[in-house]
Amino acid sequence: MTTASAEGARERLPRASVARLPAYLLALDGLWSEGTKLTSSHELAARSGVSPEQLRKDLSFLGSYGRRGVGYDVAQLRGHIGSVLGLEEPNRVVIVGVGHLGHALAAYGGFAERGFSIVGLVDDDPAVVGTTVAGLVVRPVAELADVVASGGATIGVIATPAAVAQQVADALAAAGVHGILTFAPQTLQTPDGVQVRAVDLASELQLLAFHGRHREHAKA
Amino acid sequence: MTTASAEGARERLPRASVARLPAYLLALDGLWSEGTKLTSSHELAARSGVSPEQLRKDLSFLGSYGRRGVGYDVAQLRGHIGSVLGLEEPNRVVIVGVGHLGHALAAYGGFAERGFSIVGLVDDDPAVVGTTVAGLVVRPVAELADVVASGGATIGVIATPAAVAQQVADALAAAGVHGILTFAPQTLQTPDGVQVRAVDLASELQLLAFHGRHREHAKA
DNA sequence: TAGATTGTTAATCGATTAACAATC
DNA sequence: TAGATTGTTAATCGATTAACAATC
Numbered sequence: 001m002t003t004a005s006a007e008g009a010r011e012r013l014p015r016a017s018v019a020r021l022p023a024y025l026l027a028l029d030g031l032w033s034e035g036t037k038l039t040s041s042h043e044l045a046a047r048s049g050v051s052p053e054q055l056r057k058d059l060s061f062l063g064s065y066g067r068r069g070v071g072y073d074v075a076q077l078r079g080h081i082g083s084v085l086g087l088e089e090p091n092r093v094v095i096v097g098v099g100h101l102g103h104a105l106a107a108y109g110g111f112a113e114r115g116f117s118i119v120g121l122v123d124d125d126p127a128v129v130g131t132t133v134a135g136l137v138v139r140p141v142a143e144l145a146d147v148v149a150s151g152g153a154t155i156g157v158i159a160t161p162a163a164v165a166q167q168v169a170d171a172l173a174a175a176g177v178h179g180i181l182t183f184a185p186q187t188l189q190t191p192d193g194v195q196v197r198a199v200d201l202a203s204e205l206q207l208l209a210f211h212g213r214h215r216e217h218a219k220a
Numbered sequence: 221m222t223t224a225s226a227e228g229a230r231e232r233l234p235r236a237s238v239a240r241l242p243a244y245l246l247a248l249d250g251l252w253s254e255g256t257k258l259t260s261s262h263e264l265a266a267r268s269g270v271s272p273e274q275l276r277k278d279l280s281f282l283g284s285y286g287r288r289g290v291g292y293d294v295a296q297l298r299g300h301i302g303s304v305l306g307l308e309e310p311n312r313v314v315i316v317g318v319g320h321l322g323h324a325l326a327a328y329g330g331f332a333e334r335g336f337s338i339v340g341l342v343d344d345d346p347a348v349v350g351t352t353v354a355g356l357v358v359r360p361v362a363e364l365a366d367v368v369a370s371g372g373a374t375i376g377v378i379a380t381p382a383a384v385a386q387q388v389a390d391a392l393a394a395a396g397v398h399g400i401l402t403f404a405p406q407t408l409q410t411p412d413g414v415q416v417r418a419v420d421l422a423s424e425l426q427l428l429a430f431h432g433r434h435r436e437h438a439k440a
Numbered sequence: 441t442a443g444a445t446t447g448t449t450a451a452t453c454g455a456t457t458a459a460c461a462a463t464c
Numbered sequence: 465t466a467g468a469t470t471g472t473t474a475a476t477c478g479a480t481t482a483a484c485a486a487t488c
Contacts, residue, residue, distance in 0.1 A: 013434075014478070014479070015478090015479095016478080016479060016480090017479090018427065018430055019427065021426070021430070022420065022422070022423035022426045022427065023407070023423065025426070026405055026406075026407075026420075026423070027407070040444090040445070040446090041445075041446070042445090047407055048407065049407045051480085051481080052445095053480080053481060053482070053483095054479095054480065054481080056445090056446065056447065056448090057447085057448085057479090057480080057481090059446090059447090060446090060447055060448070064446080064447065066445080066446055066447080067445085067446075067487085067488060068444085068445055068446040068447075068486065068487045068488050069443080069444050069445050069446070069487060069488035070444085070445070070446085070487095070488060071444095071445070071446080072446090084430070085426050085427075085429055085430045085433075086429040086430055086432065086433040087426065087429060091425065091428075091429045091432075093425065099324070100320070100323055100324035100327050100328070101321075101324040101328070103320055103324070104319070104320035104321040104323070104324045105421065107320050108320070108321070108421070110405065110422060111421075111422055111425070114405075114422040114425075114426065115422075115425070115426060115429065116422065116425050116429075154429075154432055155425060155428050155429070155432070178428075178431075178432040178435065179428030179429070179431060179432050180428075181421075181424050181425060181428060185246055185330065185334075186246075187243070187246075187247070187267060187268065187269045193435060195428055195431040195432065195435070197424050197427060197428055199419055199421070199424060200242065200246075201325065201328070201331075201401075201419070202242070202330060202331055202334040202335075202336065203242035203243065203246070204401050204417050204419060205311065205313065205331070205334075205335070205336050205375060205401060206241070206242045206245070206305050206307065206334065206335060207238065207239065207242065207305075207417060208311075208375050208398075208399030208400075208401060208415055208417055209305055209306040209307060209311045209335065209336075209374075209375070209399070210238055210241070210304070210305045210306055211398075211399060211415040212306065212311075212374055212375070212398040212399050212415065213305075213306040214233075215398065215413060215415070234454070234455070235454090235455095236454080236455060236456090237455090260468090260469070260470090261469075261470070262469090271456085271457080272469095273456080273457060273458070273459095274455095274456065274457080276469090276470065276471065276472090277455090277456080277457090277471085277472085279470095279471090280470090280471055280472070284470080284471065286469080286470055286471080287463085287464060287469085287470075288462065288463045288464050288468085288469055288470040288471075289462095289463060289464035289467080289468050289469050289470070290463095290464060290468085290469070290470085291468095291469070291470080292470090
């Protein structure tokens, strides 16, 4: 073994394992706030909705942070997963589109404790521009590049109608963000190096409708 | 082959294929609204963000609805996927929690054309109960069972704080919904037969943060 | 030590990609 | 027919599960 970086011998994280890390982090936060300092793969897995085997396998990709016969130190594991995800410093986020959804996102208080800070709000409606939402003044879309740059944002959230989502994505990419979270039901094209994650609420409901029809298995 | 049901020889849809059907539906809607009546696996795949091979494989599980050398009939395929997902009749939805997010969901006009109808809003805040949002009067949480039953809802949406999400889930399950979409960052336990899908915005952002740190690959 | 629990290897399973035969 | 495009089979790849050795 050629000891990769100073911290832990992480080789290559499988995409599926990475996708579960936020759930582990959430479960660890829950344990910590209950005063639990030490946990086991069984307890943590149960709170994350996975099997103990899968949890241990996932954690093994991060390096070994448990102790055999003992378990996992909650604070240490929490810190380590946070560091792998890149959450030591708050990641700065700009929200484009301050309609009902954008407003809801801006007002949501839970982002701060999970590693994010909202540094800018942008909209193209003159009735909304200039108003203050969650302590931030809404800026016109023409100033998007400046909002991103001066706020030091690395992530953009698109909460606009689908019709303008692609041009907003183009503008965000040009402004230099490296990630985009979009709520618009619309496939987006972005340059290499700009990651897109799409959350489409109607699609989620459609999958629930499907499972409602074809259920004989069950649960999550 | 033992010709399964009257419509198409569908055997067993892989979970991963099902998860992509909503995207295909969205792409087909786009084509249809542009007046395109006939499409190819290449065109449809490009608009859905998958490879043509994967699209054809997925569609093959539904039965054969294309014509070799010709392509796919947009309207027919659209109807067929909609029928597989269970969207011919609107699926009725109750939203619990009419804060900013619940309000945004209730006010969003796009659900109707994608197979859903919001039939009830519930909240526990006396200041909100009784107000009208998106044409519906917000009902107290004590009446949840009645709202679900009289509205004929099969799906519940949880847009409450995490602290009460589990008890809302219990109430929704008891009221008889078969699917729950939750936005609360909280693992939910539900009885067999009640499917849960969780959308956690902070988790999505955390995955973007990760990819921002570890990028050498790129794109979506 | 004995019991507990992790980390890892091996076996299974499912999903994706590639190739191509069927057929319009 | 020749060209195009699907549907399906086979090969590869990745993810999950199971088993167990390492070790606290």
